[in-house]
Amino acid sequence: MKRYEGLFILNLAGKEEGLGEAVDKLKTEISSAGGKVETIQKMDKKSFVRVTDKKVTAGHYVNVIFEGGPGVIPAIQSKIKHTEEIYRALFTEAGKTPMVVQ
Secondary structure (H helix, E strand, C coil): CEEEEEEEEECCCCCHHHHHHHHHHHHHHHHHCCCEEEEEEEEEEEECCCCCECCECEEEEEEEEEEECCCHHHHHHHHHCCCCCEEEEEEEECCCCCCCCC
16 A cells, blocks of 8 residues: 545635535545545645636645555546546655655
């Protein structure tokens, strides 16, 4: 099992009180895909520097650290693909230091 870090940007336009519900739904999706959630860090709502969709100009950032097997990332991606609250998701392997090339 590897540890992964997922950064999720949630689109809760018009549903600001639904942050807790959206995070619970996200945790359920990760668990049902075979992942084991360790920690969830809710961050602030931030405006986007570059707006790709004029309907979505900001999002709530949530960082999730979880464990899973080799197929957990594609399974999560397929589960959250049609979840309207999740605007973007980025996955990395947790604990790895990025290689700096000079």
